[in-house]
Amino acid sequence: MNDPEWQKDFARYSGKIDNTKNEVSEARFRDYGLLKYWFRGVEKFTPWVRKIHFVTCGQKPDWLNNNNPKLNLVHHKDYIPHEFLPVFNSSLIEIYLHKIPDLSEHFVYFNDDFFIINHLPKERFFTDRIPNDIAAFRTNMGRSLWSKCLKNNIRIINQKFDKKEILSRDHDKWYNPIYGEKANLTYLLKPYHSFITLRTPHNAQPYLKTTFDEVWQYAGDKLTEMSKNKFRSPEDYTQELFRTWQICRSNFNPYNTYQDTKMFPLVFKSKKAIKAVREQSYKLVCLNDNQHIRNFDNMLKELKAAFNHILPEKSTFEL
Numbered sequence: 001m002n003d004p005e006w007q008k009d010f011a012r013y014s015g016k017i018d019n020t021k022n023e024v025s026e027a028r029f030r031d032y033g034l035l036k037y038w039f040r041g042v043e044k045f046t047p048w049v050r051k052i053h054f055v056t057c058g059q060k061p062d063w064l065n066n067n068n069p070k071l072n073l074v075h076h077k078d079y080i081p082h083e084f085l086p087v088f089n090s091s092l093i094e095i096y097l098h099k100i101p102d103l104s105e106h107f108v109y110f111n112d113d114f115f116i117i118n119h120l121p122k123e124r125f126f127t128d129r130i131p132n133d134i135a136a137f138r139t140n141m142g143r144s145l146w147s148k149c150l151k152n153n154i155r156i157i158n159q160k161f162d163k164k165e166i167l168s169r170d171h172d173k174w175y176n177p178i179y180g181e182k183a184n185l186t187y188l189l190k191p192y193h194s195f196i197t198l199r200t201p202h203n204a205q206p207y208l209k210t211t212f213d214e215v216w217q218y219a220g221d222k223l224t225e226m227s228k229n230k231f232r233s234p235e236d237y238t239q240e241l242f243r244t245w246q247i248c249r250s251n252f253n254p255y256n257t258y259q260d261t262k263m264f265p266l267v268f269k270s271k272k273a274i275k276a277v278r279e280q281s282y283k284l285v286c287l288n289d290n291q292h293i294r295n296f297d298n299m300l301k302e303l304k305a306a307f308n309h310i311l312p313e314k315s316t317f318e319l
Helices: 004-013 035-045 090-095 145-160 163-169 177-188 209-226 239-248 266-279 296-310
Strands: 052-056 071-075 106-109 114-116 130-133 205-208 261-265 284-288
Touching (some): 035 296, 090 239, 130 205, 130 239, 145 209, 145 239, 205 239, 209 239, 261 266, 266 296
Antiparallel strands (some): 106 205, 114 284
């Protein structure tokens, strides 16, 4: 958000940063200096990765070695139709991911606040070339913008798929004991005829590129209309549409992602997040920023120290 070109485009379409609105708050766009640890984590803990497609609207950190053969710098204009640019809506950036040049059929999607902090084999994401995921329902009674988007997703899912048929066909996948208490609502809602929002572990997500092609073939008109929303909107669809579609198509293996994944809202759980990173308590963590974090500078200093404790050495992605 300190890039002059980005600021100019942002001001043209939005006006200013507004910390009373999540979709245009400072926390939505600021860089808090942890990205190099993302690259260090990938290199140390997932050496099997073929290619990293690093998506921005043109920025490149000064320290980034763009000559690394595993790195592909992707500009929004490289895969999002020109008429929808510039864009400040992460949901729109996500729905076109399958258009990234040289993207593998099997890929894992990360936000920039998802970090690998322990060793991860490729089998964590794919078993026999099929994504690992959790098929379990959650409540979505909220009225927030995000809750409305999740309901939009499920509306399309219910138009395409018959819940009774899907859960009968894949009974052992939906009612797998590996999910533990995370599946309680799935059992309770067994008589209910419609899908509701699935549990959404806020962390790295494995996908098949063909899943995106299928969703676009079915709902391309709605996704194209959504693409006009340069900022998050209650009319949006999100990547959860593609994830849920993938599950309903039976393109997943049962896996309780909560067993090695944790999302930490830094506004509430910064100390727990710092401890988890330092002790490598999980394989993957999400460090969710918020504009109202108290003692932000001190928190960030401690968080960087924790990362430097487990990932002290430069990666080959750094100059």
